[in-house]
Structures are given as structure tokens and as C-alpha cells.
Amino acid sequence: MNNNDITGFIIDCLTDPGNRDKQAALNKWLEESEENQHLYAELKQLWIAAAAIPPMPFNVDEGWQELSEQMAPAARVKRMSPWKIVAAAAVLLFLAAGGWWWQTSGDDWITYATPTGDIDSITLPDSSMIHMKAGTVLAYRKLFKEREVKLLQGEAYFDVVKDPQRQFLVTADKSTVKVLGTAFNVRIESTFTEVIVFEGKISLHSGGKKLVLSSGSGNLATVSRNDDEIRHPIGNYSNQCAWATNDLVFENEEAENVASVLAAHYHLSEVKVVENLRHKRITLRLHNTPQDEALEIFAAVLDQ
Amino acid sequence: MTQDGYHISAEEATEALRSRNAGVFQKIYAAYSEELFLLAYRWVKDNDLAKEVVQSLFAHLWEKGQQIEITGNVRHYLYRSVTNRSINELKRRSRNVSEEALQWQADNASLHEITDHLLLQKEIIRLAQGLAPRCREIFLLSRFEGMEPAEIAERLGITVNTVYFQLAVALKYLRNHLLDGKKLQ
Numbered sequence: 001m002n003n004n005d006i007t008g009f010i011i012d013c014l015t016d017p018g019n020r021d022k023q024a025a026l027n028k029w030l031e032e033s034e035e036n037q038h039l040y041a042e043l044k045q046l047w048i049a050a051a052a053i054p055p056m057p058f059n060v061d062e063g064w065q066e067l068s069e070q071m072a073p074a075a076r077v078k079r080m081s082p083w084k085i086v087a088a089a090a091v092l093l094f095l096a097a098g099g100w101w102w103q104t105s106g107d108d109w110i111t112y113a114t115p116t117g118d119i120d121s122i123t124l125p126d127s128s129m130i131h132m133k134a135g136t137v138l139a140y141r142k143l144f145k146e147r148e149v150k151l152l153q154g155e156a157y158f159d160v161v162k163d164p165q166r167q168f169l170v171t172a173d174k175s176t177v178k179v180l181g182t183a184f185n186v187r188i189e190s191t192f193t194e195v196i197v198f199e200g201k202i203s204l205h206s207g208g209k210k211l212v213l214s215s216g217s218g219n220l221a222t223v224s225r226n227d228d229e230i231r232h233p234i235g236n237y238s239n240q241c242a243w244a245t246n247d248l249v250f251e252n253e254e255a256e257n258v259a260s261v262l263a264a265h266y267h268l269s270e271v272k273v274v275e276n277l278r279h280k281r282i283t284l285r286l287h288n289t290p291q292d293e294a295l296e297i298f299a300a301v302l303d304q
Numbered sequence: 305m306t307q308d309g310y311h312i313s314a315e316e317a318t319e320a321l322r323s324r325n326a327g328v329f330q331k332i333y334a335a336y337s338e339e340l341f342l343l344a345y346r347w348v349k350d351n352d353l354a355k356e357v358v359q360s361l362f363a364h365l366w367e368k369g370q371q372i373e374i375t376g377n378v379r380h381y382l383y384r385s386v387t388n389r390s391i392n393e394l395k396r397r398s399r400n401v402s403e404e405a406l407q408w409q410a411d412n413a414s415l416h417e418i419t420d421h422l423l424l425q426k427e428i429i430r431l432a433q434g435l436a437p438r439c440r441e442i443f444l445l446s447r448f449e450g451m452e453p454a455e456i457a458e459r460l461g462i463t464v465n466t467v468y469f470q471l472a473v474a475l476k477y478l479r480n481h482l483l484d485g486k487k488l489q
Contacts, residue, residue, distance in 0.1 A: 007472035049424045050447035056351045058341040071366050121437040
């Protein structure tokens with residue numbers, strides 16, 4: 001067994017303690033060496049500690065802010081100015097920390113900013129998911145009776161839970177996307193906003209115009225910041241959502257193009273294709289596939 | 305493995321409360337509030353109530369600071385206070401108080417043990433942020449939300465094998481990154 005198999009095997013035993021066969025296999029493995037016993041003890045400790053963690057994170061900065069509002073009147077008697085400093089420090093802190101929720105005062109919007117440097121995701125109160133690239137900022141309704149999200153900056157992929165009674169609105173700059181249940185990607189650039197539909201159908205509204213976008217060919221539209229013009233090029237752009245979906249689909253595409261998409265997705269400088277196969281057309285679907293496996297599949301399909 | 309970035313003696317803490325030193329008070333809050341929340345959650349099993357217990361403890365410390373004398377280890381003092389408050393809140397709401405909470409004696413051995421446990425949880429929360437999105441989601445659903453692998457597979461429309469694979473990836477990542485590869489325990 002390699003290391004991954006062992007961890008998977010241990011998890012299997014931890015989640016299924018009543019299974020005698022698994023427990024017997026586990027005991028046998030534990031008897032093999034002291035090292036195994038250490039590994040098991042550590043993973044079990046982690047597994048159990050993680051299980052008792054509350055589902056919602058505790059936000060220290062937000063907590064302090066709330067507390068300091070209660071404290072303020074008493075503090076003001078003695079020291080006015082230091083309190084302002086503390087308040088300012090608290091605001092700076094929560095901006096710097098990122099990746100946490102905070103609520104705009106007196107309003108129903110919750111703003112969320114990704115921690116720098118990494119893709120992040122959140123689950124909304126209706127169970128819809130949002131994946132965000134680093135540097136993304138968005139806001140959503142706290143109670144989420146109205147399913148409304150504002151993309152303020154960056155790029156986000158929305159996986160919207162179907163609810164025929166309540167539409168789901170995403171506003172990004174001057175564009176509004178209306179959906180009932182689907183998955184799509186929205187990106188704000190300095191001169192335009194781009195929407196790609198990965199699954200289902202959405203309607204895009206901007207400057208009084210409306211465009212219905214469906215997944216598959218023709219699933220991308222851009223809205224220009226200057227003139228609100230909607231552009232709708234041909235082609236299937238689903239693979240541009242792969243950063244969030246881990247889903248790469250190539251239909252009858254040239255090997256050379258497939259190789260460059262794979263290289264970009266797995267952060268490789270190059271995926272090599274032998275000269276005489278560059279223009280060979282291949283069809284390939286990769287879902288959540290680890291890099292090595294993906295490259296193996298690619299090579300096999302290509303017959304190189 | 306006890307590692308906390310902030311040390312304050314009982315005398316300093318008591319003095320800060322007496323003199324209403326907001327800067328020191330904020331440092332105490334920043335250093336301990338999250339683990340106090342985790343401890344309160346352990347007893348009350350309720351996010352909002354756990355937060356309320358922590359907030360009311362700190363509000364109390366600030367308001368009644370003149371009359372409070374902290375002795376011994378500040379962290380342990382806060383752990384005891386938050387446990388007492390949790391039990392009182394449960395009783396007040398006629399909720400079931402677990403045998404564990406009632407039995408939990410604030411002796412030194414249990415205090416050290418629970419400190420290690422809470423700090424490990426804090427590390428897990430921090431490190432989980434570094435997991436790849438899908439992996440993190442599956443890990444959070446399994447551990448923080450308590451879902452079975454089969455339920456997760458159904459909810460996300462993936463195979464149970466993928467769930468096990470991602471959980472193994474998450475667990476390995478956490479183990480490798482915890483305390484920069486130092487041994488647990």
C-alpha cells in the first residue's frame with residue numbers, strides 16, 4: 001500500500017468501526033510495526049479533533065468589534081482618543097485577515113473577501129456554492145431570502161441550487177445575471193465583465209438589453225464597461241471554469257490545443273506532443289483527475 | 305505541543321482589568337477568544353450560544369474588572385470561567401448538560417490536555433484554509449458538519465471513492481503541515 005492508500009484505509013476503518021473484517025485488517029497492519037501504530041494514532045487524533053469543530057468559524061476581529069461597541073461608553077469616560085486608535089486597528093486587522101465574513105452595519109449584506117494567494121469557496125445559506133479566485137470580493141444577503149450576490153471584484157464560479165420559486169441574482173459592475181439553478185463563471189476585468197455558463201441556462205441583463213446564454217457552444221458573453229455592449233462569440237468556453245470545477249472537456253480538438261489547456265490547468269510549463277500528432281483531433285473528458293493520471297490518459301488517447 | 309503566541313501573567317491581567325487598559329484587554333481577547341469559543345462549543349454544541357458565552361464573559365471581565373482578581377494561569381482561569389458559564393447557560397435554558405461537562409474538573413492534567421486539544425483544533429481550522437477548494441469542502445462536510453462519506457458523495461454528485469480519496473488527501477496535508485512536521489502528542 002502506498003501512503004495515500006493507507007490513509008484512505010485508516011479513514012475507512014474510522015468511519016466504519018462496526019466492520020469486523022476492516023478492524024481485523026487494521027489490527028494486522030498495526031501489529032506490523034511501531035511506525036504504523038504512530039501513524040494511526042496521529043491520524044486518529046486529527047480525525048477526532050476535527051470532528052468536534054463547530055461548522056461556522058469564529059471571527060476574532062468581528063467579535064472584538066461587537067464587544068468594543070458594548071465597551072465603548074465605559075471607556076469614553078476616561079480615554080477618548082486611545083479608543084479611536086483601537087477601533088481603527090480593529091478595522092485594519094479585519095481587512096488584513098481576509099477570508100472571513102463581516103457584516104456591513106445596518107444593512108443586510110455580508111461581504112466576503114478571499115484570503116490572498118489561493119482559490120477559496122463558500123457555501124451560501126441556500127446551499128449554493130461559490131468558488132473564488134484569489135483577490136475576489138463579493139457580498140451576499142445575510143438571510144438570503146432574496147438570493148442576491150454582488151461580485152465586487154475578481155472572478156467567481158457559481159454553482160446554484162435549483163429553486164423554481166426564487167431566482168438567483170448576480171450583479172457584477174453593470175451586468176446582472178438571473179438564474180433559477182445552474183453553474184456559471186463571472187469575471188470582472190478593467191474594461192469588461194465576462195460570463196461563462198457551465199451548466200444550464202442564465203439570462204444576462206445590461207443596459208436594458210437581455211441575452212439568454214446556455215451551456216455548450218456559445219456559452220460565453222462579455223459586457224463592455226464603456227458602452228454596455230454585449231458580445232457573444234462562438235465556441236465552447238467551459239474549460240475556462242476548470243479552475244473551480246476541475247472538469248476539462250475536449251471534443252474533437254487538436255492535440256496541440258488540448259496540451260496547452262492541460263499545461264495551464266496543471267501549472268506546467270509545457271505538455272509535450274510529438275510532432276506528427278500535433279494536429280490529431282481527440283475527444284477527452286477529465287473530471288477531478290490528478291495531474292499524473294491526466295497526462296497518462298492524454299498520452300493513451302493520443303497513442304503517443 | 306502547547307504553543308500560544310501571547311503570554312500574560314495573572315498579575316498583569318488583573319492590573320489591566322483594574323485600570324481598564326483596552327490595549328491589553330484586546331490582546332487577551334485576540335489571543336484566547338477563539339479557543340474559548342471552541343471550548344464553549346464543546347459544552348453547548350451550539351454556534352450562537354457558544355459565541356454568546358464568550359462575548360458575555362469578556363463583557364463581564366471589562367465591566368466588573370475592578371472586583372476581579374485573576375490567579376494562576378490566565379488561560380486556565382478563562383477556561384474555567386467559560387465552562388462555568390456554558391453550564392449555567394445550558395441549565396438556564398433547560399438544556400441537557402452533558403455528563404462530560406459536569407465531570408470535567410479543572411485540575412491541571414485535564415487543563416493541559418484540553419489546551420492541547422483546542423490548540424490542535426485551531427491549527428486544523430487554519431490549515432484547512434490551505435486545502436484545495438473541493439478537498440476542503442469535502443473535509444469540512446465530513447468533519448465540521450459530521451456527514452457520512454456516502455451522504456457527501458450524494459450531495460456533491462461524486463463517487464464515494466472520490467470522497468475517501470479527498471479525505472485522505474486532506475488528512476495527509478494536515479498531518480504534514482501540523483507544527484511544521486513535528487510529531488503530534
